[in-house]
Amino acid sequence: MGDRDSRHQRAMQTLKERVDDKVAGATEQRGLLLVFTGNGKGKTTAAWGTVTRALGYGYRVGVVQFIKGLWECGERARLETDPNLDVAIMATGFTWETQNREADTRACREVWAEAERMLADPEVYLVVLDEITYMLKFGYLDIETVTRAIQNRPPEQTVIMTGRNAHRDLIAMADTVTEMQETRHAFNAGLQARRGIDY
Template identity: 85%
Template structure:
């Protein structure tokens, strides 16, 4: 065995020992709260990936889409026939298109009722609050209402929150926070969003 192979084996043995220790220490069983935030692309896509995973095991999943709901969504189109998936959509689309705070607030609060129902249902294994960060930023929902619903959810239920500029209280509550950072985005170079890739 070469010196490089020997060093590699020793390094992998050390890594395995570290991973085994972490696995052994992880003894708590409960639902998680995850936040996918940052200015990079892929937050909603990551959430839909987790939705697919949960559905793959036969779990019930609820998705609330606060902004992109009226837009085409390939993941939603593919999964919507699954009887374990429920999707509720805020009926106004992008807030920069509507430019009407009153109707946007009403639409947000209407779909939030569905979110509260899902967050209170012990049969729902995963709830995704897609782009809810904007609802808090624009004042359509207050943080205390959202925080209370998440904190009082069933112990086995997991929640995913997506969107830029996640509220500090949500970040503090979260078990896992992933920040997606933009390095380069094709749209900024004049490339149109591509069906089946971007949405």
């Protein structure tokens, strides 16, 4: 075995030992709180990927879409016939289109009632609160209401929250926070969102 191969084998053995130690140390089992935030693309797509994974194992899943619900959504279109998937959509769509705070607040609170129902149901394995960060930023929901529902959910339930500028309290209570960083975005160069790729 050459010197480079020997170094590689030693490095991989060290890596394996570290990974094995981490796996052995991970003994707690419970639902998680995941936050997908940041200015980069892919937060909702990542959440739908996890929805697909959970449905693939036969788990019940709830998705609440606070902003993009009236848009076409390829993932939702593909998965919505699954009997284990429950989707609730905020009726007003993009809040910057409506420009009506009262109507947006009312629509948000109506769909939040669906989210609270899902968050209280021990049969629902995964709940996605898509673009909820905007609801907090614009004041349609208060952070205490959201954190209380998250903290009181069934212990086996996982929650994914998506959106830019996640509230510091959500980040503090999350088990996993992933920040999508934008390096370049096609839209900023004048390219339209593409069906089947962007939505």
